[in-house]
Amino acid sequence: MDIARRVADTVLYEGYLLYPYRASAAKNRVRWQFGVLVPPAFTATAEHPASLTECLLEGAAGAEARLLLRFLHVRTRVVERAEDDGYWPVRELRTAGRTYLTFDEATEREVEAVIPIAELLGGAERVVEVLIPGDHAIEPIPGPSGEARGRVVTRHLPLEAAVRVSAERVPGPYDLVKLRARVENTDTWEPRGAPREEALRRSLIAAHLLVSVNAGAFVSLLDPPEWARPAVETCRNEHTWPVLVGEPGHRDVMLSSPIILYDHPDIAPESPGALFDATEIDEMLHLRTLTLTEEETREARATDSRAAEIVDMVGGLPPEMVERLHGVIRYLNGPDRVRPTTPPDPPSGEPQRTPSSGDPEQVPATPWWDPGADPTVSPETDGVTIRGVTVSRGSRVRLAPGRRRADAHDMFLAGRTARVEAVLLDLDGVRHLAVTLDEDPGADLYRAHGRFLYFAPDEVEPLDTGWADDEEVGA
Structure with missing residues (x-):
């Protein structure tokens, strides 16, 4: 029931008072x-x-x-x-x-x-x-x-x-x-x-x-x-x-x-307290509340006693709690989510040992969304056959966005040439090509940071020869 009450309290105060927690804010005039x-x-x-x-x-x-x-x-x-x-x-x-x-x-x-x-x-x-x-x-x-x-x-x-x-x-x-x-x-x-x-x-x-x-x-x-x-x-x-x-x-x-x-x-155990924006990000609300001017803070305190508590809480958070707000990884591969960091006790008579950073017990289990979780998938070496041509990392293609696209920016990409950086496989077994534009001066920077454009195999044309226009696209 304690867990139930915590969740119910969040429901009770969802939208009670929204950042910037001032009565004059437009979002707090319709409550x-x-x-x-x-x-x-x-x-x-x-x-x-x-x-x-x-x-x-x-x-x-x-x-x-x-x-x-x-x-x-x-x-x-x-x-x-x-x-x-x-x-x-x-x-x-x-x-x-x-x-x-x-x-x-x-x-x-x-x-x-x-x-x-x-x-x-x-x-x-x-x-x-x-x-x-x-x-x-x-x-x-x-x-x-x-x-x-x-x-x-x-x-x-x-x-x-x-x-x-x-x-x-x-x-x-x-x-x-x-x-x-x-x-x-x-x-x-x-x-x-x-x-x-x-x-x-x-x-x-x-x-x-x-x-x-x-x-x-x-x-x-x-x-x-x-x-x-x-x-x-x-x-x-x-x-x-x-x-x-x-x-x-x-x-x-x-x-x-x-x-x-x-x-x-x-x-979330990292949440320091009620911010009333339950669908928002605690770190963002914390940082934004810190940016309020003295006049805005004065008004927030006068608006509501609970708003005053938020201002006091945000201003008094120790650095270690602020750091926790930045993010946490929770694995989805079992009820324990993270593998134990301490090995089980050894059998009687065996020497005790202190875990080191290299111990396998300290390495979290590979999450399902990491390509390393499936040894049969290798985005850097996998290929896909498009009109009889094998396309893989390093292949050059011409972009031809399909009709199912809804992004207006695609019209600027049609006909451009690009380099394939990886061939990816999603959870539904569908392949996607990650590419960078040949003429983009920032391509090296995007490549270093893993920021790519993504296309389906039937939305690109291989620039290699040896395929006919009327052949089917297949993976």
Whole structure:
């Protein structure tokens, strides 16, 4: 569940606040893009009032299901300046070395229910009411001498929602149960032309479900066993995407997410903290945040307390953690991914030895995408037969890009001559030619760095003689 919560937190705050983390940035003026469940009467956008999750459980008829609904609840934050006749809303107020901005925030909400599966199989639908009361708070803004310069007014509007949970047995010999959970906004608010911002304050933001069972197991909806595939195809999931979460191989927790994920997602261990741009690169966001000017940093800090935490985190990262952000290689050839760096203990009586850099145990296994993983493939010596002529490294060809090409730059390459640098074989068994242009003054530089143009065999013409125009192209 710890892994599941880490992933769920990423879903919860995906897009919460985008770099450069300032209220004035255009990308932060239209917020809350994922998992938004609006009041039913609000139809000004394509957002929906409900989501539906259907998933399969194996051998869980006697289990208890724990459902955890999680979402963000928008909190308005309005800065008001003190004047003789009262307080007046302003976008920004600076005083005593601090900046206060008008900007909406959000509060995490969780609603939990534990329901026996047997109770649901008896035909009963369990309805979990979600009633979040509104609240209102005022924080004074003091001036340099302690006088009132203004105030910050925050407010949550009440939320009304429901989770409707039911279950049914799946016909067949496999002891499957289909669990169904519908999350719906039940607010009776009438928008009467109100903008989206008003609807968001009565909406569930980034709404998702974590569902766990204390017996039995979930069936993967992305990669089900063949015997379960017909039952999986009957599951309806609307505006949500259920995946297995937790330790790989475990099937007792499922996350129904508004963002498409794969089974058993996890957070990269190199990530230093939440940056809210989960689909971006931590290193890039770290470096860009460091380039913010003092004025931009001041605004980011005033925009949101979580933005201030990002600025502090980025500025305080030690060099070794920054270096880790630059990249890591994870091999895809087994659950351990990287071969152990320490050899097993020797049998009793044999001398101990210290591994050296030349020990085979310290050399990572060759990844599948490395040509060295397949001794039958040699890009530098392999050849391909084109119209009766063997083309390999060093061969000269004329480029004739085919009709399937979509790159407009190909029109500038048609008819040019080139040198073949390698003959490559992809995972589908299709050959490609890596070439450099004869007339390109930077060809030697591209060759040294492995930067080539790529063409299919039927997109080049060998410059050697001995072939007829009407012969077929073959590999």
